[in-house]
Amino acid sequence: MQDFLEARLAERRAQQLYRYHKLLTAAPGPLAVVDGRELVTFSSNDYLGLATHPEVIAAQQRGAALGAGATASHLVNGHFEIHQQLQNKIAEVTGREAALLFGSGYMANVGVISALVGRGDVVVQDKLNHASLIDGGRISGADYLRFAHNDVAALEIQLQRAREKRDGKILLAVDGVYSMDGDTAPLAEMAGLCKQYDAWLMVDEAHGFGVMGSNHFPCAGSAAAAGLDQDTAPIIMGTLGKAAGNAGAFVAGSRALIDYLTQFARTYIYTTGMSPAVAAGNLHALELMQELPLRETLNARIRYFRQRAAAYSLPLENSTSAIQPLLLGCEKTVLAVSEQLQQSGFLVGAIRPPTVPAGTARLRITLSAAHSEAQIDGLLSALATALQSVAVPV
Template sequence: MATNWPQRLTERAEARRAEGLWRSRPTVDPKDPRQDFAGNDYLGLARDPRLAEAQAEAARRRGAGGRASHLVCGHQTIHETLERRLAELTGRPRALLFSTGYMANLGVLQALCDRHTPVFQDRLNHASLIDGARLAGAPSRRFHHRDLADLERLLARAQEGAPALVVSDGVFSMDGDVADVAGLAATARRHDAWLMIDDAHGLGVLGGVGDGCAGRAHGVDEVPVLVGTLGKALGSAGAFVAGDAALIEHLIQFARPYIYTTAQPPGVAAATLAALDILDTEPERRARLHQRIQRFRREAATLGLELDASTTPIQPLRLGDNQRTLRWAARLGEANLRVGAIRAPTVPQGEARLRITLSATHDDDALDALLEGLADCQRQEAA
């Protein structure tokens, strides 16, 4: 007799627990005393009262929900305004809103690719990019992480005449390093391929005006498809795709996650517009964030902590072993410090790590507490 469903679920749960890979959702309360070194609120905007007030006011005036999909009657003037602002920020002719970053990546890849479209992805790309190519049924090849020579080799072997797409994270979410956007663009051009960059963790943080690692410095000719999210450095929710008019119109017609989803609530769009205003008028937030990054890396080195080579807010500390990673995260939690314990399948097997993330709102006391907590973990491990 075949295994029944309850037995199947129990067996899979037991196996995951035994491997040290079981995940639990931390329930966070606004009064939680712990310092957050796990989230993606890089500029400290998620709790900025100006965003909350903009969201509340828009909800009062326009309603709490989007009411319908963009193509029915959900596309409001506030969405149109936000799309224009995002296009301006990234130096693109047009932008298109999506409800989440995952949906944006699924939508783009499903709309652009099919079984005749080879897709070349960095080995450490986000799961949504991998899943998007699978959804499209596109033949997908993975090149070694940030290895342009390997990408060149794979592109040279591709079938001639097929429209190829090269896809990469901008800032890699678990490693914190940055794609060589110029190198990827040059390599793609040599093989008549398009380049798609998901700059979820670079937008708001990198670039001269917070336009990310693939914004105005790399225009639409170099990076025809640019994806950004609004729920990280910008502190709200949702995502967008920026590019030329032909790309955006194509996505409106063919991107199923866009066509068949209720529009973003107008209050969320208003909060994002408020965040963009702050991004424009308070560049000191970005400067303060990068000062925090430099100080943390400098003092972590004096403790002998071997951080990955990252100049972004994502500062991974590889511990290798799942149980060791969980122990360190638990000890830090006891010291009122929340840090992400990242294990497979999010990262490769044997590369478990603490994913430490920094924010412009972390003051010197918070960094001191984090460094002391990490030093204490070292001491307990050595005892």
Template sequence: MAFDFIQAALAARRKDNVFRQVTTLDSAVGALIEVGGQHYLNFSSNDYLGMRQSTAVMQGWVDGIGQFGGGSGASPLVTGHTQAHQALQDHLANALGREAVLLFNSGFAANQALCQALFQLPLGSKSATEGFIVADKLMHASLLDGAVASDATLRRFAHNDCAHLQKQLDKIFAGTNRPTQDILLASEGVFSMDGDEAPLSELAVISKQYKTWLMVDDAHGFGVLGKTGMGAVEKHGLNQQQVPVLMATFGKAIGTAGAFIAGSRDLIDYLTNFAKHYIYSTAMPPAQAVATLASLHTIEQNDQRALLHDNIAYFRQLTTAAGVAITPSMTAIQPIIIGSPEQAVLISQRLRNMGLWVSAIRTPTVPKGTDRLRITLSASHHKKDIQALVDALVLVMGEKKSWVKIGE
């Protein structure tokens, strides 16, 4: 029978304790969520600055809907691109010091579009110019999948390891008949599962040395890092020549949805003409663009980033004092490595029974043996919330000897 593998694949996921299920929220207010009639302190949201329900964002949606309606009604190249979209693109280009910006419906679509548009066989051609995507081993799945689906050769270097990166680049140049210019060097600003930051200044130097294009996926740094919240490239002071391709999302610190790619005018014009995820998708709702721009203006002016960084420092102070093992991350993403999918789920459930929502992240989302609790902090959290989390972690981690399987 066709597609017999489906049941077998699902059975294997369940057996290995890595089966995924959707959680339906009844409500969400600030740092609280309601699930099945129960309320929890939420330590699993990427709404790092608490902007999702801010006055600015909510009013932006209302104003945008009043002016443009609920949706865009068409793809950007038909009649879906409005003044609201253009205003957002112009603001981002100016704030980031880039020539132009292009909006996408998600970071996944942006990364896929970039890889496939930059590395594709020309129409009527049977062979493409040799191209490579050299990516950090822990890059987002969207970028890695996009690379595999493109006509480029994907090479990966050990996480944040510049020496290994150079070895990979040396192999590429040693194996080609000519020094190719078609190499995209890809890294994240802040890595989504570990919370550590990339050595972007070093990567920019290597990129210049090997004449590659450096691409930064700043989904988890944009809005949080930098003097005005413009992300990792602002923090490191890297310009368009040093980072020709910058991608970031609005669904995390900005509190709305969607994504963008920023770069040269030629790059954005090229993507406008060849990026299928842009050309053939309905444009994001104009109201979403209005709300996103309102959020960006607010972030530049308020103290939400300072509140977040204070909460990060407080969490790390408490966990260190309590003897809870944490990683070196100095960002909102504070993972606690457990090592086993079964135990990670069990600890997550124990915390949930105490009114704390902390997601267990398991393989294949993270490498095997690094299953973890992915704690994310927000400016919406109060000190008492963080204290409650750490107290619960101390209690649960001390119960290891009495752990049993869920349901027994």
């Protein structure tokens, strides 16, 4: 076994795909000490700056007085009043009848898909879906169809195939906002096709929850921004480790959906419940989402970043979200630019296969409401210099 492990690791290093842990002394705010050096981080998913908000931290510390952990699964003896309060708040924020807590977005996606479909059914997914959606589809045992990224015509062909092939259930699962490209799914058109072909729409709101929404539900996510409600987007998954700045995940929908998942989602039933401290921190984070103009501040930072990047002629992707990818293609180039940025005092993620398709290695720049315009200016200046030094045309 040791020979096998060493050979695969050597192969990964030779391909410029080896990953290692960076050591943080505390959550980025967005300044952080990384591997012993203070850096401005543009690699975090803490889009609203709530991970370091003193009120959220204080709420989490108060929650810890209830116990260090839930001690068992939610259905055995691990469900606290604070869990129910958090689920009620999520339902309120998303405009759904009910919600259910999960340990992570990965656990939620795998558990929900496996509970809803199986052998004799069909799962249809975007080719750039998050790994947790892809794995959930594979594990479920349902037939598995994929379509070209955000291609509504290609999606309809697959829905037609699914309906002609099977009399069973059809589940369309997509990311609302794509984590590596920052673009948004055409959810209104997808919902229309689901109605036409009698399919269920599941939207992963990991990167939409808290930062997108409608007038009535400003933090609900990309489905709400697309004008969809509980009937047209019946299954919403969101994470609490990104815009909420904490940990865990949820599924929101009808009371019947949540009751069903409570009975049949194995990744909910057979695992220890969320710690009461985390639940308390999440609850206050959601309250601050509703009370403070954090989303407006984030949108202002996104606009400022794109305007200033245009002045440098940086070849950004067409993203209006907090995720601003800069495709460089070559893994070696991405690593070189990322290293130069770090030497200049900025931490930006170097994203390589298999996280993204081969030939699309990129810098994944993520913005937060906590960033200042001066920090954004500093990053862009350092980025332009780094790209010139490695002969990347701008």
